[in-house]
Amino acid sequence: MLYQPDTYKIEQDLSRFGRTGNDTFIPGATEEGLRQYRRLLRNNINNTMVQAFPISRQVLPDEEWNELIDLFFANHDAKTTQIWKLPAEFVTFVKEKDYATLWNKPWLNDLLYFEWIEIEVYTMPDIEAEPFTLQGDIRNGTIVVNPEYRLIPLRYPVHLYAVEEAKNHPGDYFMMVYRHPETREVLFADLSALDTFTFENIAHEQLSLSDIAAGLKLQFALSDQHPLLTNLIAFVQEMMAQKLFLGYAVERKEQF
Amino acid sequence: MGFRRDIADAFLKTNEINPDFVEVAPENWINMGGYWGAQFKEVSHRFPVFLHGLSLSIGSPDELDLAFLRQVKNFIAEHDVRVYSEHLSFAKMDNAHLYDLLPIPFRDDSVKHVVARIKQVQDFLEMPIAIENVSYYTPVAAQMTESEFINQIVSQSGCNLLLDVNNVYVNAFNHHYDPYEFISGMPLDRVAYIHMAGHEQVSPTLIVDTHGEAIIDPVYDLFDYTVAKLNPVPVLLERDFNFPEIRMLHHEMNQLRSIVNKYWIKDVVPA
Numbered sequence: 001m002l003y004q005p006d007t008y009k010i011e012q013d014l015s016r017f018g019r020t021g022n023d024t025f026i027p028g029a030t031e032e033g034l035r036q037y038r039r040l041l042r043n044n045i046n047n048t049m050v051q052a053f054p055i056s057r058q059v060l061p062d063e064e065w066n067e068l069i070d071l072f073f074a075n076h077d078a079k080t081t082q083i084w085k086l087p088a089e090f091v092t093f094v095k096e097k098d099y100a101t102l103w104n105k106p107w108l109n110d111l112l113y114f115e116w117i118e119i120e121v122y123t124m125p126d127i128e129a130e131p132f133t134l135q136g137d138i139r140n141g142t143i144v145v146n147p148e149y150r151l152i153p154l155r156y157p158v159h160l161y162a163v164e165e166a167k168n169h170p171g172d173y174f175m176m177v178y179r180h181p182e183t184r185e186v187l188f189a190d191l192s193a194l195d196t197f198t199f200e201n202i203a204h205e206q207l208s209l210s211d212i213a214a215g216l217k218l219q220f221a222l223s224d225q226h227p228l229l230t231n232l233i234a235f236v237q238e239m240m241a242q243k244l245f246l247g248y249a250v251e252r253k254e255q256f
Numbered sequence: 257m258g259f260r261r262d263i264a265d266a267f268l269k270t271n272e273i274n275p276d277f278v279e280v281a282p283e284n285w286i287n288m289g290g291y292w293g294a295q296f297k298e299v300s301h302r303f304p305v306f307l308h309g310l311s312l313s314i315g316s317p318d319e320l321d322l323a324f325l326r327q328v329k330n331f332i333a334e335h336d337v338r339v340y341s342e343h344l345s346f347a348k349m350d351n352a353h354l355y356d357l358l359p360i361p362f363r364d365d366s367v368k369h370v371v372a373r374i375k376q377v378q379d380f381l382e383m384p385i386a387i388e389n390v391s392y393y394t395p396v397a398a399q400m401t402e403s404e405f406i407n408q409i410v411s412q413s414g415c416n417l418l419l420d421v422n423n424v425y426v427n428a429f430n431h432h433y434d435p436y437e438f439i440s441g442m443p444l445d446r447v448a449y450i451h452m453a454g455h456e457q458v459s460p461t462l463i464v465d466t467h468g469e470a471i472i473d474p475v476y477d478l479f480d481y482t483v484a485k486l487n488p489v490p491v492l493l494e495r496d497f498n499f500p501e502i503r504m505l506h507h508e509m510n511q512l513r514s515i516v517n518k519y520w521i522k523d524v525v526p527a
Contacts, residue, residue: 033394077352
């Protein structure tokens, strides 16, 4: 770094004024010009967040929204070089500062997270799926998962109700957010705990539905696994139609 | 033209915009997948791509972000990018990105610092970069003129100059100098690229470079004066938002072409 301390300080003062609007003195600077920088910088941050969180912006009163933006910009050191990813840092900031408790808005973290995840899934780098075929054995075959997804747990069902109503229904909710492989649209599925368990076992353990049902039968000492298996099959068929599951794994031939 | 999502269909579906090259900010497209990732792949397949960066922060005291620069380098290779330009400004301080272009104090130590960083970037990327003269809305503790500052940076670093003619006009208005004299004082043999754009006058004493308005006649006049002094280089029409009907963009591009064709025998085609 070849800056002299005073040049460094001038840049630092300009930056801090831009982030806070607090009084500063910079030799040679005009008040109108400084105010313009403060306006431009804050507008950039605010516009980015308004675009990323349209529902949160709508449900938060102006004074709370503006306070969040001001606090975030003044106190959070933005890490990403890509401003469109900054909302992810905003979600973390609000959660860490616990504004949900401070402002008695217990749904706030979930709503921000939910809104961000839609953007994340929409823009995430392409991931190639495992080779698959549409014909297969749904009971015993290996099911191929659409790899472009995020499965998020929510405490408040902000995806089902308006926030004031969601506040009255705390629980364990599982939201599947994924990208349609052809249209690239983001799709949502509200999963039950059993659906989530099934999905995780398919996605991460490559278990067949028969294996999953057998494991559950053993774990819960069920007398008959067939009703359970029927439920699992219905879930997979539905989600295959919705492109969360893509098909059945192609058998790999042994190489000699 | 700049490739922007608002007018993407005009590039890719209706072919209403068919420029010699497109410019994008790498920050907007690196690691982008899905619909827009596919759109950008098609753009880079059909048009030569120029990069105009936002986050390098060449004038920042913070260390250069080499991880980011590596992403840029990969992006340049992946999309066969012809030009990478950045702004003569800073956009990061105290390890925090600011997402806008703040003015570097025009000082001797700033020259040394920025020159060293441009060299570091050029060595890393293994290609020359072009540095843009930015618009600025207040002087900050200057010890030399903007023209002296730019000249020293360009001559000492070996970089090219992205001459933004609208920024010259904006700064001349805001800081009370003669834009024609300023252009004449630039290292014109190092101009590799020109930007033209619209702006907005926000008060009787201040113009802001918005890229959201049509180019005004005095800026066309300054462009004419500039082009007459230059060898052929690519010219970009910068428009980032508040898009008019496509025919209005065509009108602006045609005006730029008609000026260019007065002085340059052939249309500018990127190397």
